[in-house]
Amino acid sequence: MARFIAVRLGSLIVSLVVASILIFAVLRLLPGDPGSALLGPGTTVEQLEQLRNELGMNKSLASQYFDWIGSIFSGSTTAFISKLPVSELIVSKLNVTIPLSVGAFILSVLVSVPLGVIAGVYRNSFVGVAVSAISQLGLAIPVFWVGVILVWVFALNAGVLPAGGFPRQGWAEPGKAIESLILPVITVAVAMSSVMVRYVRSATLDVLDADYIRTARSLGYSRWGALARHGLRNGAVPVVAILGIELATSLLGAVVIENVFALPGLGSLLLQSVVSRDFPVVQSLVLLLTAVVLIMNFLIDLLQRAIDPRLRLSSVSGGGQR
CATH class of the missing domain: 1.10.3720.10 (MetI-like)
Structure with a gap:
């Protein structure tokens, strides 16, 4: 059972990492720019570049991704629009x-x-x-x-x-x-x-x-x-x-x-x-919903094995054969 939990937990972590990368990448493929959405029509190129620098949008995609993941763990993710913490x-x-x-x-x-x-x-x-x-x-x-x-x-x-x-x-x-x-x-x-x-x-x-x-x-x-x-x-x-x-x-x-x-x-x-193309809020919300589904599936697997001893026996016999 311990081996099964370890394997499923590892799978859960990998799934969350892959989901976060996909969420981040798909948002960048959508049309529209957060800076343009924030400043509105009549924005000059200089104003747009200044805002993009402030938002970190001019960094490489890898840097933006790791900045976002780091801010999630530190609880410092901030919305583009309201400037409030996303968690709040x-x-x-x-x-x-x-x-x-x-x-x-x-x-x-x-x-x-x-x-x-x-x-x-x-x-x-x-x-x-x-x-x-x-x-x-x-x-x-x-x-x-x-x-x-x-x-x-x-x-x-x-x-x-x-x-x-x-x-x-x-x-x-x-x-x-x-x-x-x-x-x-x-x-x-x-x-x-x-x-x-x-x-x-x-x-x-x-x-x-x-x-x-x-x-x-x-x-x-x-x-x-x-x-x-x-x-x-x-x-x-x-x-x-x-x-x-x-x-x-x-x-x-x-x-x-x-x-x-x-x-x-x-x-x-x-x-x-x-x-409004508020990327930090959208990314965090979609990742939260995805995490709920993945964690629920993980808990379901554990609960099914607690209810049905045949599943525990099959996992034990499978581990022995390996």
Whole structure:
């Protein structure tokens, strides 16, 4: 197990390094210049060169990359526009993005896991077919359209929830803050649940067709009793993988949906920074989101081996053969 953790940790570090290089390089390939975006039209060549020197844009690409990485470790990365520390900008937006992401994930788990199990157990009945059809419909509809529909129904027609925005006082007004997140949370949860229902259904079908479930049924267990006693742990292994991926994806989905609902989270910060060519903010934000996904995958691998002893035994036997 220790060897597996070391290998996966090394792979995680290499992946982060490669991701940082790609993020840095791709931004430099995009059209537009941060200096021109900052100074605006009518800028002279001398003014542009002076600003580029101040921003470090005239250095070699390698020097700019290592300056950025060094500033991340030292916590001194500064935005081009506001001149504020990037870490401070990101932290100030997390009070919107994290509740939105976590709330959507929890809601999607509470909905999709029971529905996925029901769709698997009653696969040949009307209920199972209906759940599967609804999940496919959820996959077909773009997530921003789900948000638009929810706004039209609950904000414009019913008038029971706000169409967008966030209280100026933030979580100092908890009631209004929660109300402003209800529709965005449901929007992200609908997209996530549509994916998760299908995976849970597939895992349930695999468990129900397993020999040990048939043996348990022959010993007198009901279908639900055999599934609860012998199937949950085996079915949890593939489900844990998709739950971990969806938790990371919920953060990415929240970033997109924030712009639909005009929420002042990481999504709005990222969009503003892209438009203004604020490279330090864009690079740091995209690297943060990438790191969340990679770290989540690393933790999923560890959790799967903790749940399923067969994975631990296979890694041990594989190490012995080598």
